Amino acid sequence: MENQNNNSKLKSIIILLAVLLVGSLIYIFKLTSDAKTLETTVSTVKSEKEDVMKDLAELKSTYDAAIAENTTMSDELIAERDKVVKLMSELKNAKGDNASLRKYKDQYKSMEAKMKNLMQEVEVLKKENQQLTANLDSTKVVLDDSKKYNQVLVGQNEELAKTVEKGSKLSLTNLKTAAYKVKSSGKEIATDKASRADMLKINFTIAENKIAKSGDKTYYVQVIDSKNNVLGDKATISFGETSLTYSFTTTVKYENKTVEVSEQLPGKDFQKGTYFVNVFDKGELVSKSSFSLR
Incomplete structure (x- = not known):
């Protein structure tokens, strides 16, 4: 138990x-x-x-x-x-x-x-x-020219010499540019359409100046399209330290009287947009304008 x-x-x-x-x-x-x-x-x-x-x-x-x-x-x-x-x-x-x-x-x-x-x-x-x-x-050449021109003015010593130099320069006015369609017959029809244009006509006036030097005057015309391309010859020339790319030149026989200048710039495939036209007397910008094509 x-x-x-x-x-x-x-x-x-x-x-x-x-x-x-x-x-x-x-x-x-x-x-x-x-x-x-x-x-x-x-x-x-x-x-x-x-x-x-x-x-x-x-x-x-x-x-x-x-x-x-x-x-x-x-x-x-x-x-x-x-x-x-x-x-x-x-x-x-x-x-x-x-x-x-x-x-x-x-x-x-x-x-x-x-x-x-x-x-x-x-x-x-x-x-x-x-x-x-x-x-x-695209405007560098204009700024360079202005700088050079100002340096020349500062360097001059006599106010009378500056006044005479300034007064003897020719004045360009009424700078105008228009686009045209040229018919096979030679007839020119104004247009504001880029697709129709095959020529630009640039006109300006050289004003009368009694104290200016007479003789042949050469101007450099620069046309810049809406894509910042220089049209025409696209030739480059230097004036001292300044270089300029231009579309064409025009030479005028100046005799101290008003002169009307008209030039043509043929072309094709013009771009739509705003164009800039600059006229130079050697390296100096003396007139400018703009126009648009649609």
Whole structure:
């Protein structure tokens, strides 16, 4: 009887130990599983955090490149670049949780959209600057001539000599240009359509000047189309340090009286837009006008 009681107690102890062992194994398995899940979550958040940091770094590089071009938008670009740098600093020190990371992702998307808008504005400014540069190049000869002319005036010592020199120069007026379609019969029909034009007619008047020097006078006529191309001969001549590309020359016998000058410039495939006509006396611009073809 006593042995049976001992056996029962032993069995109870064994069963209890077995239950405890199973419970321990289940607890250990749960801890291991939770640890792996946590490790996976931390790894995923870390990877996504690195991706957002990389995206922000690329955003900063885009702003740095745009700022280096020194446009009129530099201040606004610098301000947005500084916001990106600040967000990178905050992200670096942020807690590695999904809620925090989601906030930084949303801020990055907003900054990216802002950057795209600013880059479009920068491109518009770049194109406008390129067009401005092209226009400045086309008038360089005029600016160079004006500079040279001013230097000559400053260098002169006697006011009387300056007055006589200025008064003896010939004055050109009524500079006009029109496009024509020339029929096979030779008849000229005025037109303002580029597709119909095959000749330009340039007219101007040399005013009477009693103190000017008489004799043959040669003028250089420059016609520039809407694409900044010089039409006609496209010949280049130098006057000291200044060079001039012109369309044609016209020589007039001047005898101190008013003279009407009319010249023709044949051509084809005229461009639509505004044309500029400049008349030079050697390197000096003495008259200018413009007209348009549609």
